[in-house]
Amino acid sequence: MTRRIPLVGLVAALAATLTACGTATGSPSATKTTTAHHPAPVVRKSAAAMTPAEIDRFERAYSYAVAKGYFDAFNDAHFDHHRNRNHGFELTSAAPPTVMVGMTPAWGYRLLPWHRSFVLEAEQMLRAALRQRDKEEGRDPREADGLFMPYWDVAHDQAVPAWVQAFQPQGGTAMVPPDVPKGHPLYGKPVGSRYDIHFGRWPGNNPAFDRLPQPAQVAGIIDHDDFPAFYRAVEAEPTIVPSAVPAAKQALEALDRRFPDNPDVQTIVETLKRSPEELKAAAQDPDATMKLLDAAFGVGYLATAEAAKPHPDQDLINTVHTAGAAIISPPHVILHLWAAGIDPTNPTVRGTVSNFNELTVDPLFWMIHTELDRWWFTWEQSHTGLPPLTGEDKQFQPVLSKQGAWYGGGRVHTLRDLAPTQKLPYRYDELFRP
Numbered sequence: 001m002t003r004r005i006p007l008v009g010l011v012a013a014l015a016a017t018l019t020a021c022g023t024a025t026g027s028p029s030a031t032k033t034t035t036a037h038h039p040a041p042v043v044r045k046s047a048a049a050m051t052p053a054e055i056d057r058f059e060r061a062y063s064y065a066v067a068k069g070y071f072d073a074f075n076d077a078h079f080d081h082h083r084n085r086n087h088g089f090e091l092t093s094a095a096p097p098t099v100m101v102g103m104t105p106a107w108g109y110r111l112l113p114w115h116r117s118f119v120l121e122a123e124q125m126l127r128a129a130l131r132q133r134d135k136e137e138g139r140d141p142r143e144a145d146g147l148f149m150p151y152w153d154v155a156h157d158q159a160v161p162a163w164v165q166a167f168q169p170q171g172g173t174a175m176v177p178p179d180v181p182k183g184h185p186l187y188g189k190p191v192g193s194r195y196d197i198h199f200g201r202w203p204g205n206n207p208a209f210d211r212l213p214q215p216a217q218v219a220g221i222i223d224h225d226d227f228p229a230f231y232r233a234v235e236a237e238p239t240i241v242p243s244a245v246p247a248a249k250q251a252l253e254a255l256d257r258r259f260p261d262n263p264d265v266q267t268i269v270e271t272l273k274r275s276p277e278e279l280k281a282a283a284q285d286p287d288a289t290m291k292l293l294d295a296a297f298g299v300g301y302l303a304t305a306e307a308a309k310p311h312p313d314q315d316l317i318n319t320v321h322t323a324g325a326a327i328i329s330p331p332h333v334i335l336h337l338w339a340a341g342i343d344p345t346n347p348t349v350r351g352t353v354s355n356f357n358e359l360t361v362d363p364l365f366w367m368i369h370t371e372l373d374r375w376w377f378t379w380e381q382s383h384t385g386l387p388p389l390t391g392e393d394k395q396f397q398p399v400l401s402k403q404g405a406w407y408g409g410g411r412v413h414t415l416r417d418l419a420p421t422q423k424l425p426y427r428y429d430e431l432f433r434p
């Protein structure tokens with residue numbers, strides 16, 4: 001059972017957060033109130049609020065780690081969904097992308113704790129990488145102690161922060177995934193063989209996914225009472241925008257005339273006939289969610305493919321856009337697809353952060369997941385529910401011990417380490433506020 005924490009608990013949690021912030025910035029009054037037996041938690045900041053020195057430190061660590069191939073093990077871990085059971089839904093490499101569904105509900109409930117442990121491993125690895133680089137370059141390696149993974153405050157920024165967009169680290173390898181479409185540079189290479197990642201990021205350039213979540217929408221997600229409902233709002237539950245439905249229906253009729261018998265168009269038409277209650281019920285059924293997401297990708301791809309033509313039919317693109325405006329996909333997939341975008345010259349090539357086999361070399365991947373983690377962190381300040389996991393599903397080892405040993409990581413994280421937030425070695429500079 002989940003219940004709201006009484007106000008006193010909330011105030012205490014907020015006070016702890018504020019204390020942590022004060023400590024990190026060196027405020028002497030805050031230092032006095034820090035308990036002696038815990039090192040001060042690292043404070044993760046919004047990427048858009050980082051100082052030039054913090055950005056420089058992060059970029060030096062990150063570009064070095066990518067060039068050295070230190071993210072290769074992270075790429076492979078993220079891609080190995082059978083070992084990690086780390087998503088309720090993930091994307092294939094096909095064009096249009098299709099959805100793979102986790103084999104049990106636990107795969108979905110593991111999304112947030114698994115990525116929480118994954119970011120912790122990455123932070124630890126980046127600190128070790130920076131110490132290495134600092135020693136090579138004769139700098140003071142102690143600067144690495146304060147390195148943190150920033151978050152992308154996507155609802156307020158409504159764009160990729162400028163320094164992040166300019167930062168596109170080169171290097172790293174990944175495994176060739178199945179389902180690579182014809183026309184893609186990896187098409188025909190043996191599945192599982194390694195290739196050098198060609199970094200790509202075209203934020204906003206995906207006609208089907210060109211709207212980011214708004215602050216009020218995120219606040220609504222954080223308002224869900226129990227963990228499963230909160231999780232589904234993050235990863236599984238589409239939202240209908242009633243004001244956009246009439247125009248969307250007209251647009252779908254036009255698409256239906258132009259592409260008769262297109263099953264994806266039919267699926268969206270049927271979905272728009274449903275009530276919000278019916279949609280909520282459907283979101284509990286992974287197969288129904290998969291069908292809807294696949295249909296949204298399929299309809300969206302009508303515009304994607306059109307946009308890549310030498311003389312695109314702007315009318316068709318607009319019609320797809322209007323049809324899509326009535327259904328908002330869950331934010332997890334939107335953040336990946338919006339940030340990655342699509343290569344304007346080749347619609348089969350999506351940006352790095354939407355390819356589940358290679359996305360860890362893009363710092364935006366981590367900033368997306370620290371943002372989702374911040375939503376969960378915020379939710380946890382006023383709710384007591386834990387992910388409903390049992391047995392082995394309560395353990396998370398994103399990086400194997402032999403791969404993580406060099407940076408002191410690769411350990412098993414338990415759900416008790418990861419939630420609730422009190423035992424975490426980090427805080428956020430701010431909880432999510434609409």
Ligand SMILES: [Cu+2]
Nearest residue numbers: 078086087115
């Ligand atoms: Cu992921």
